[in-house]
Amino acid sequence: MTHQVSTVITGIGELATNDPARTEQGGLLGLVSDAAVVLEGSRVAWVGASADAPAADVQVDAGGRAVVPGFVDSHSHLVFAGDRSAEFEARMTGQPYTAGGIRTTVARTRAATDEQLTAHVARLVAEMRAQGTTTVEIKSGYGLSVHDEARSLAVARQFTDETTFLGAHVVPAGTAPEEYVDLVTGPMLAAAAPHARWIDVFCEDGAFDVDQARAILAAGSDSGLRGRLHANQLTYGGGVRLACELGLVAVDHCTFLSDDDVAALASSGTIATLLPGVEFSTRQPYPDARRLLDAGVRVALASDCNPGSCFTSSMALCIALAVREMRMSPAEALHAATAGGAAALDRDDVGVLAPGTSADLVLLDAPSYVHLAYRPGVPLVAGVWQAGRPALAG
Numbered sequence: 001m002t003h004q005v006s007t008v009i010t011g012i013g014e015l016a017t018n019d020p021a022r023t024e025q026g027g028l029l030g031l032v033s034d035a036a037v038v039l040e041g042s043r044v045a046w047v048g049a050s051a052d053a054p055a056a057d058v059q060v061d062a063g064g065r066a067v068v069p070g071f072v073d074s075h076s077h078l079v080f081a082g083d084r085s086a087e088f089e090a091r092m093t094g095q096p097y098t099a100g101g102i103r104t105t106v107a108r109t110r111a112a113t114d115e116q117l118t119a120h121v122a123r124l125v126a127e128m129r130a131q132g133t134t135t136v137e138i139k140s141g142y143g144l145s146v147h148d149e150a151r152s153l154a155v156a157r158q159f160t161d162e163t164t165f166l167g168a169h170v171v172p173a174g175t176a177p178e179e180y181v182d183l184v185t186g187p188m189l190a191a192a193a194p195h196a197r198w199i200d201v202f203c204e205d206g207a208f209d210v211d212q213a214r215a216i217l218a219a220g221s222d223s224g225l226r227g228r229l230h231a232n233q234l235t236y237g238g239g240v241r242l243a244c245e246l247g248l249v250a251v252d253h254c255t256f257l258s259d260d261d262v263a264a265l266a267s268s269g270t271i272a273t274l275l276p277g278v279e280f281s282t283r284q285p286y287p288d289a290r291r292l293l294d295a296g297v298r299v300a301l302a303s304d305c306n307p308g309s310c311f312t313s314s315m316a317l318c319i320a321l322a323v324r325e326m327r328m329s330p331a332e333a334l335h336a337a338t339a340g341g342a343a344a345l346d347r348d349d350v351g352v353l354a355p356g357t358s359a360d361l362v363l364l365d366a367p368s369y370v371h372l373a374y375r376p377g378v379p380l381v382a383g384v385w386q387a388g389r390p391a392l393a394g
């Protein structure tokens with residue numbers, strides 16, 4: 001047997017575990033004070049009181065600072081080229097801007113080489129990791145051709161197992177919608193499926209309607225992909241109810257919800273993934289997280305990092321927005337950004353710090369996780385361990 005390097009982090013003033021076994025004493029986050037964690041190989045081996053911590057190969061003293069699980073960002077669009085800062089500036093200054101939009105990104109992405117796309121995703125994933133994100137889902141959706149969707153996913157696959165085929169992002173210019181749905185559910189799906197775990201559809205007026213979304217998700221399911229959905233971002237519609245009816249793990253955005261939508265989410269167990277960076281970046285009304293939580297809906301927070309509607313990679317910003325603008329408690333927001341994101345990816349090995357889970361931890365330069373919301377915009381991440389390895393100095 002090869003020896004696995006072990007690390008003990010002692011002197012953790014406040015440890016958020018998200019461990020259901022610790023919620024009786026530690027609340028929603030399963031908090032432990034004066035805690036220690038032992039990492040062995042890629043896994044958490046032990047959690048408990050700092051005074052009881054066993055010895056390990058490497059010892060790190062947290063000096064009373066807080067440790068939280070690595071963020072699980074369950075919704076991002078990182079495979080693209082170019083940026084749309086001019087479009088953003090026009091939007092923020094009320095200027096008309098006709099040349100922009102997703103089609104600009106599609107053209108730039110198609111023109112980029114595989115090496116350029118890979119380097120760009122690597123840069124963004126490193127940027128996320130430096131801010132505490134240790135698990136990220138990455139979608140395609142700026143290729144919109146058989147070749148470009150498949151290679152977008154092949155690029156994404158180098159960085160995460162949580163890859164999502166989003167050929168049904170928008171109907172490309174010059175293609176009839178029915179023709180494009182046939183392509184997405186036929187040759188494009190066949191080329192994409194080997195590189196993807198999930199399939200997603202932008203179900204919204206002007207993109208894909210409920211019937212098209214249903215057909216695309218069914219085809220994906222036949223190819224072994226699990227469904228997720230962008231729905232009810234811009235208007236009321238049937239997307240959220242479709243997701244609940246199909247028993248999807250998660251439905252994302254959920255900004256415009258009827259009472260029926262909320263009831264469907266509560267009874268189906270489908271997770272509502274809220275993406276407040278989008279509303280922040282587009283000056284739109286935020287989703288009503290309080291209404292969802294009070295109805296018993298499970299909620300996740302994710303960045304939706306993309307070049308058009310929200311180019312932030314900061315989960316801490318999403319937590320701060322969720323608390324300040326969406327009336328989530330700091331504990332609910334951290335839980336949604338960690339265990340919630342994990343649940344939205346149907347994962348129980350991340351987002352929780354307990355023996356056996358992936359050793360993904362963030363050391364905060366703060367005495368409490370509350371500072372993530374209390375000190376918005378301040379870089380509080382002092383150390384990151386990903387699968388047991390230090391990814392950022394502690």
Ligand SMILES: [Zn+2]
Nearest residue numbers: 075077230304
């Ligand atoms: Zn999105």
